[in-house]
Amino acid sequence: MFSERKVLLVVNPISGGTDKDEIFEQAIEAAKNEEFDLRIYQTTGDRDADQICELVDHVKPERVIVAGGDGTISMVAQAIHGRGPVLGILPVGSANGLAVDFGLPTSIPDALKAALGENFVEIDAVSINGEISLHLSDVGLNALLVKNYEQGESRGKIGYAREMLKTLGEHHNFEVRITTPQEVIETDVMIVIIANARKYGTGVSINPVGNISDGFFELVIARKLDFIETAKVLTGNTDFNPEIMQIISVKKALIECLDRDMHFQIDGEYIGEIKSLEAEIVEKYIKIAVP
């Protein structure tokens, strides 16, 4: 049967280290039931964003469904931004911080139902030095942990705990100046989080006022915590303590590291050491299919 309703499924074969055959089977079945004409693209890790842009321009799908981890979801969102399709998400990565934070189903049949259904929300993004963040980015302690974990040899919870101890030993607070249209804050900090959403993949809720569709992002400015409290936060055993944490909702901000360059990560990907960051909200960046 020929259908005008087209859907492009983008699958990252290595995400989460799981076999994707079941995803293909379930997606083929669900697309058939919903009378979508399904096309499939498997990522290679090389020029995927360009290939997806070309495919979307050529095939003109009304939906693009991505089966991958946060890295793949973010790449596909950026590739289809401004091109029209609604983005459906099948979270099959190792942490799936984005999907969990957005309240999307984690089982594949439920996620497919939402991805092919009628409901969607338009979510904001934050442009940071020209890069796009959909979830949580930060300068300081956690970015150093992301770097150490990426470079470390062990994976899983034990690897994370080992890198966390190393990071806690290495990290020192830094001086920062934060300039927003409303105020200038100069302070000593452990971490500054640029939060479009609410929770890290570990489940730590750092931004209770966060709303991904409200036209604002939050700066979560966390000052000193003792070793044990910091370890609890990083392992997801407690939420940030509001006594040492300030949250401001803004549309744009300049963050300058005053005493030295600092580690920076976007949505779980280590970027490098930076001197300053310009962050600005991009409203209604992409449409995400929801249940």
Ligand SMILES: Nc1ncnc2c1ncn2[C@@H]1O[C@H](COP(=O)(O)OP(=O)(O)OP(=O)(O)O)[C@@H](O)[C@H]1O
């Ligand atoms: N066919 C492929 N072979 C090897 N690497 C690939 C391939 N396709 C994509 N990649 C790489 O996969 C990475 C993105 O992985 P992604 O974040 O989706 O999965 P994950 O690491 O399992 O998930 P999570 O971020 O939830 O831990 C990118 O670095 C991309 O270059």
